[in-house]
Amino acid sequence: MSFITDSVIMFISQILFFGFGWLFFMRRLFKDYEVRHVMVQFIFSVTFALSCTMFELIIFEIMGFLDPGSRFFHWKLGLYSMLCMAVLILPFYIAYYAVGNTRIGPFHRNRFITALVSWFVFIYFFWKLGDPFPILSRKHGILSIEQLVSRVGVIGVTIIGILSGFGAVNCPYTYMAVFTRNISDGDIYSLEKRITQTIDMILTKKKRYIKFGTAATQEQKKSRMQFVWNMISGGSAGSENISHLKNEVDALEELSRQLFLESVDMHATKARIAYSRTLKGRYFNLMGYFFSLYCIWKIFICTINIVFDRVGKTDPVTRGFEILVNYLGFDVDVKFWSQHVSFFLVGIMIVTSIRGLLITLTKFFNAISSSKSSNAIVLCLAEIMGMYFVSSVVLMRMNVPAKYRLIITKVLGDLQFSFYHRWFDVIFLISALSSIGFLYVAHKHVPEKIS
Structure with missing residues (x-):
């Protein structure tokens, strides 16, 4: 009877999650598009x-909620369902809708066959992905769950490392007022004056361009033989003037676009300066200093882990309480408090992971989507989301006390978990250092454009 009750609880929670995903799809992703496919949304x-x-089951595991047998069953059911979506269903439908956007006759008429062939190509490269990495021992068969989880984990951990590295650098850069340029009203007025002058020059040169063009047309009508001779001899002075004016107009139009973008950036920076003086802005500025210290510490730890091939054996919460007890002399029940603090921290990690990924997916979708490609892009984002969360469970395993790792290890299979943590450190370090270099160049380049 408890199994039925637990299944009802899980089913209701999944319906709520499904409804939230449905509303998010309608209100955030496809709010600017009239073309909506129910299958894509589903x-x-x-x-x-x-x-x-999967994240809910981690919290239930720490709380001891539901029967252990029920939790294990729903762990297996959820993981198999997610792998089926990420490896079988989503790649096929991505190819199906991508082919639908093409106007190449043979491919468009045979969308199903083309999508099926594309799916087989995906499976081949997906399977070959596991060859260069030490993710499995040879005892696992070709149809074992470890074969799928290990390859999804490589892709997902790579995505997590890239997003985490960029976010760790971009967050303090965005929040801290010290990185904000000092923009005055005079700077904005001067730039807008340059834009007005550039537009006036464009109009003047276009008028001259039209004038030369009209004169050349009249000249051609008066003397066809002279026109033929000019073409043979390499053109006339009028045609050279027209070509020169056209090049000047193109250059000025490009300059006006750059100045307009700079004007938008300066107005945004001005608003950011005003926001940083508010109470909320000062709070985020303080958080920026905190995240900058975290970024430095994370880069240092990742470097140490890579150089010395080090992987933590104890979760951070338990390790922190052990330091308090052994070195500071506090009388603390490590097992009792580590369970409660782990529940709190894991909950925060889950909420921030879901929120951060949804915000990132929304920005990415709005940046590259169109009415024709939106369905395929949404499915690609769903593929990334599925692999991201499966890999998050693999990495989050180290952040819970040892007794809660047993069921996660049992569900995911006999994987080389230490490899994924080292791989995350490598990708995070590359992403963070690349982001620092990119933001440094961008920050230094902006004043040059103003001058």
């Missing part, structure tokens, strides 16, 4: 619900 919402279910 697949995205199912993927989101399965992702949240």
Whole structure:
């Protein structure tokens, strides 16, 4: 009877997650598009619900909620369903809708066959992905769950490392007022004056361009033989003037676009300066200093882990309480408090992971999507989301006390978990250092454009 009750609880929670994913799809992703396919919306919402279910089971594991047998069953069911979505269903539908956007006759008429062939190509490269990495021992068969989880983990951990590295650098850069340029009203007025002058020059030269063009047309009508001779001899002075004016107009139009973008950036910076003086802005500025210290510490730790091939054996919460007890002399029940603090921290990690990924997916979708490609892009984002959350469970395993890792290890299979943590450190370090270099160049380049 407890199994039925637990299943009802899980089913209701999955319906709620599915509904949230459905509303998010309608209100955030496709709010600017009239073309909506119910199948795309359904697949995205199912993927989101399965992702949240895995995080929910981690919290239930720490709380001791539901029967252990029920939790294990729903762990298996959720993981198999997610792998089925990420490896079988989503790649096929991505290819199906991508082919639908093409106007190449043979491919468009045989969308199903083309999508099926594309799916086989995906499976081949997906399977070959595991060859260069030490992710499995040879005892696992070709159809074992470890074969799929290990390859999804490589892709997902790579995505997590890239996003985490960029976010760790970009967050303090965005929040801290010290990185904000000092923009005055005079700077904005001067730039807008340059824009007005550039537009006036464009109009003047276009008038001259039209004038020369009209004169050349009249000259051609008066003397056809002279026109033929000019063409043979390499053109006339009028045609050279027209070509020169056209090049000047193109250059000035490009300059006006750059100045306009700079004007938008300066207005945004001005608003950011005003926001930084508010109470909320000062709070985020303080948080920026905190995240900058965290970024430096994370880069240092990742470097140490890579150089010395080090992987933590104890979760951070338990390790922190052990330091308090052994070195500071505090009388603390490590097992009792580590369980409660782990529940709190894991909950924060889950909420921030879901929120951060949804915000990133929304920005990415709005930047590259169109009415024709939106369905395929949404499915690609769902594929990334599924692999991201499966890999998050693999990495989050180290952040919970040892007794809660047993069921996660049992569900995911006999993987080389230490490899994924080292791989995350490598990708995070590359992403963070690349982001620092990119933001440094961008920050230094902006004043040069103003001058």
